[in-house]
Amino acid sequence: MKNFIEAFEVKSNLDEYVIIDCRFDLVETDYGIKAYKNSHIKNAFFFDLEGDMSAKKSVHGGRHPLPDMAMFINKLEAIGISNDTKILVYDDDISVAARLWWMLKYIGITNVKILNGGINAAAQAGIEMESGEPNKSNHLKGKIDARINNDLLIEMDELKTIISKGKNYILIDSRSPERYKGLIEPYDKIPGRIPTSINIFFKDVMHENRIKEIEDLKKVYNNIDSDKMVIAYCGSGVTAPINIVAMDEVGLYSRLYLGSYSDYVSYKDNVIEKD
Numbered sequence: 001m002k003n004f005i006e007a008f009e010v011k012s013n014l015d016e017y018v019i020i021d022c023r024f025d026l027v028e029t030d031y032g033i034k035a036y037k038n039s040h041i042k043n044a045f046f047f048d049l050e051g052d053m054s055a056k057k058s059v060h061g062g063r064h065p066l067p068d069m070a071m072f073i074n075k076l077e078a079i080g081i082s083n084d085t086k087i088l089v090y091d092d093d094i095s096v097a098a099r100l101w102w103m104l105k106y107i108g109i110t111n112v113k114i115l116n117g118g119i120n121a122a123a124q125a126g127i128e129m130e131s132g133e134p135n136k137s138n139h140l141k142g143k144i145d146a147r148i149n150n151d152l153l154i155e156m157d158e159l160k161t162i163i164s165k166g167k168n169y170i171l172i173d174s175r176s177p178e179r180y181k182g183l184i185e186p187y188d189k190i191p192g193r194i195p196t197s198i199n200i201f202f203k204d205v206m207h208e209n210r211i212k213e214i215e216d217l218k219k220v221y222n223n224i225d226s227d228k229m230v231i232a233y234c235g236s237g238v239t240a241p242i243n244i245v246a247m248d249e250v251g252l253y254s255r256l257y258l259g260s261y262s263d264y265v266s267y268k269d270n271v272i273e274k275d
Contacts, residue, residue, distance in 0.1 A: 003101065003245050004211050005113040007125035010088060014127065017088040018080050018138070019044040022053070022096045023119070026187070026238070032091075039129045041090070041122055045079045046134035049096050049238065053103060060266045062259030063187065063236035066103070073107060073144050080138030083109060083145055090115035090122065093209035095202070098241035102256060108147030114245065117210045154231055154255045156263055160270075162229070163196055170224055171197040172254075174234040174243045175261070182274025187235055188262050192272035194233065202239040205246040217250050230254035236262045 010017065021044045025031035029050060036046045047053055052075055054064040066072075081087065087104065089097045089112065097114045104112045115122060123129065162169050173193050178184045180199040185191035193199075205212055205220055212220070224230060230252060234240035237258040244254050257263075264270050 001116075001211070001214070001249055003112070003114055003248060004094075004116040005088070006116055007121040007127055010113075010115070011125050011127050014041070014043070014088075017086045017113075019088045019090070020047050020079075020100065021045065021091070021119070022047045022049065022089060022100050023091040024049040024096045032096075033134070035092075036134060037131060039119075039131050041119065042128045042130045043135075044090075045136075045138075047075070047100060049099070053096075053100060060259070060263060062261075062263035062266075064099075064238055065263075066258060069107065069146070069148070072103070073146055076104075076109075077142040077144055078137045079135070080140045080142045081109070081144065082142040084111060085109070085142060087112045088115055089113070090118050092118045092120070093206065094118065094211055094245075095239055095242055098245045099238050101245055102152070102241040106149055106152050107144070108149060109144070114211075117208075120209060152255055154257050156257070156259060156267070159194075159231065159257055162231075163194075167229070168227070169229040169231060172224075172230065172232045172240075172243055173197040173199050173261075174202045174232055174240040175199075176201055176203075179235070182272075188265050190265050190272060192265075192274035194261065194264055195271055195273045197233070197273075200243055202234065202242040205242060211246060211249070214249060217246050221247060221250055221252060224252055226252055231257055233257040233260040233264075236260050 021040045023032040055067045089100045091097045182192040232240040232243045
């Protein structure tokens with residue numbers, strides 16, 4: 001796979017990578033840092049979804065908008081990352097790691113691998129662990145020439161225009177079927193979905209904590225027409241990148257509606273569908 005790597009493949013050459021632990025829990029928001037302090041891959045740095053990978057929530061923009069990108073890039077440079085640096089990202093499975101993968105692609109950094117199976121796979125492979133406070137910097141500071149790729153991103157106004165004109169597109173809701181149908185909504189104020197969207201639950205591309213094999217991914221996306229613009233969203237731009245990275249594995253290009261449903265539903269005039 002081009003975006004994922006197995007623990008046994010990197011065990012002997014981990015020193016070639018800058019490693020980032022990005023474990024996080026949407027409910028227990030300090031889980032990630034606690035888990036990191038307890039045990040993490042040796043020499044891994046820690047990036048927090050809400051502290052490092054998102055800006056503060058406001059009225060619009062969703063629950064996890066992009067951070068100030070200059071500050072984000074500075075944090076990457078501080079841990080030794082340049083444009084050509086080999087980067088390994090991991091969490092408990094692949095969820096937040098996929099968000100970080102997408103963010104790195106967005107600023108033009110392409111040499112990024114997600115550790116398939118996360119930290120448990122690393123432990124099972126015998127990769128050395130350590131505990132303690134996170135490192136904030138690397139002795140070799142990086143230099144990033146950011147090349148922002150806005151083609152990876154779509155904003156709400158453009159999305160609404162595409163929907164209203166009935167353009168050649170496919171809109172994928174990555175949330176659970178229950179949230180897609182509007183039966184439950186644990187995070188946002190109104191249950192439902194963005195009109196015309198189809199549901200491909202992000203967990204449908206995973207087996208336990210791992211990405212599915214290529215042939216299984218092809219089955220998941222069998223009805224996705226590569227000639228159409230493919231757009232993915234979720235609740236707040238965290239789990240939709242799982243669909244995006246999985247589609248990339250099978251040759252499907254897609255864009256992220258980063259604000260996702262939490263942004264869309266923040267506008268009272270937006271039409272919401274439900275079953």
